[in-house]
Amino acid sequence: MAERDARGRQRPAARTQKRGQFSTNRPSQRRRDGDPARRAAWDLLRRVDGGGYANLEMPRLLRAAGLSGRDAAFATELGYGTLRIQGFYDPVIELCAGRPVGTIDPPVLSTLRLGVHQLLGMRVPAHAAASETVGLARSVNGAGAAGFVNAVLRRVTERTRDEWVAEVTAGRDPLEALAIEHSHPEWVVRALRSSLLANGVSADTLEDLLIADNTPAPVTLVARPGLSTVQELEQFGAVASDTSPVGAVLESGDPGEIPAVRDTRAAVQDAGSQLVALAVARAEVTTRADQEWLDLCAGPGGKSGLLAALAHQQGAVLFANEVSEHRTELVRKTLVAAIDSGAEVMIGTGDGRDIGAEEPDTYDRVLVDAPCTGLGALRRRPEARWRRTPGDVAPLTVLQGELLTSALDAVRPGGIVAYVTCSPHLAETHQVVSEVLAGRDDIRQEDARPLFEPLAELGPGPSVQLWPHIHGTDAMFFALLRKVAP
Known part of the structure; x- marks a missing residue:
């Protein structure tokens, strides 16, 4: 039976090597440098360790490496996957190395x-993963380190992934075990569980949520109304979204070539972000015919781009502030295309x-897309889970409350404010809304669920919490607040 090489290509059966076996050649006799994709x-x-962002770097x-096609896809899967799952790999490395990471x-x-990611998280044959990684180590870490890497990887191959999961989670609290197996900080796992329960979702789905966080998100596009159509995007290989009426999914290819x-x-934009912008435009207001909309925290502009097109139509x-x-x-x-089309936009x-x-x-309508921990977009930002700490939450909630208060002051009686976060953390969502509303008698919270129909499983209301494992979107939170006439 044919086996696959380091890129997943089939090779002749005569060269097949069982999992866990390595070449008998010494490390010094093996490949002396890593291939460009692994490098x-x-x-x-x-x-990223130095502070960079994976999606930018x-x-x-x-x-710079001249990589494209399958090589680029391999490098991306290897790099992003390693960043996501290092919380599981590190305990394995510690056991195999005999010392803390x-x-x-x-x-x-x-x-x-x-x-380790190649051995436990990708379809790379063990001998290829080891040989190529040792070659990479020789190139970037030196000959001595290459021997150490070789020895550790040999030990990793002695067990399957499931066996390593059992080993590193043995005797742990169930939530701690889930956090290790699915590579999330434990405080994040506990926060996600609390949010599921508070939003009427069974805690039994927690593992499904963690798995969704570790599954690369699809490339979703938005056709800005009046500027483009889903049908136009379909001509370039996209498939119409079953979640957003203005969305499409690009299963392969470079969106920048469209x-x-x-x-x-059009733009790359998660379907959840599309839905919250559409909800802002759909909400009923009883103010005036010539409306003024405000995107209070507009950067980097994805939701503003959709809002500008929708505002122009109305x-x-x-x-955009x-x-x-x-x-x-x-x-x-x-917003270049929207402005060129005649949309009135003040930035x-x-x-x-x-x-x-x-x-x-x-x-008349205000969107508060508040700065947040970003725990709802972990599938798109592989390093984000390791950069946030519990200490980040409190300062953000103060800022979120101040921004929401400002928005409520800025909206006209009869107008609406949409409070949105890309985080399901209760402190950033329900608690911010309830604390701000506790001090006001001119604002009422309304049921936001009708604005998201026909999407199903929207919870008990009045707010809407979207979920990657249920709706296939980032975990966007949306609360609809209306200023009442004095």
Whole structure:
């Protein structure tokens, strides 16, 4: 039976080697350098370890290495997958190395993680994973480290993934065991479980949620109404979304090669983000005919791009505010097509916390897409789970509350405010809303679920919490708040 080589290509049966077997050649006789795809994945881990963002660094590394097609896909899967699952791989490495990972030189640890991911998380034959990883170690870590890497990987191959799961989770609390097996910080697992229960979802689905977080999200596109159509995107290989009426899924290929995306008539955008923007435009308001909409925290501009198109269709003006000059420029770039089409859009830089006092009772619809921990988008941001800590939550909730208060002051009586986060953490969602509303008698929360129909399983209301494992979207939270006439 034919076996696959390091890229998954079939090779002649005569060269087949059983899992767990290595070449009898000494490390010094094996490949002396890593192949370009593995080197790009290693460079990604090192840059992320230095503070970089995987989604920004990976395209640069692929271009620099001249990688495309299957090689680029392999490098991306290897790098992103290793970043996601390192919380499981590190205990395995510790057992095989006989010492804590904190005592291993970080560049060597990156090499080991890549090797273990190939052995336990990818369809790479054991001998190929070992040989290529040892070659990478020789190139980037030195000959001595290559021997150490070889010895550790030999031990890893002595057990299957399931056997290693049983070994590293033995005797653990059930939630701690889930956190290790599915490579999430334990505090995140506990927060997700609490949110599931509070939103009417069985805690039995927690493992499904963790698995969804570790599954690369599909590339979803939005056809901005009046500028592009789903049918146009389908002409370039996309498939119409069954979640968003303006969405499409690109199963393969580079979205940047689609003319509508290049021209900002369409964009890459998660279906959950599309749904919350559509909900803002669908909500009933009882203010005036000539409406003014406000995107309070507009950067980098994805939701503003959809809102601008929707506002134009309804004869409204969109004001896009962003606190950062750099992100304001990103908003301008993504709104080029909308502005060129005649949409009235005002883009400015300012602190959203001040707008309510400076412009009270001004806007008819306000979106507060608040800065948050981003725990709802872990499948898209492989390193994010390791960068957030429980200590990040409290300062963010203070900011979220201030932004929401400002938005409620800025909206007209009869108008609506949509409070949105890409995090299901209760402290950032239900608690922020309840604490802000506790001090006001001019705001009422309304049932947001009708705005998301025909989507099913929307919970008990009145807010909506989307889930990757249920709706196939990022875990977006949406609360609909209306200012009542005095």
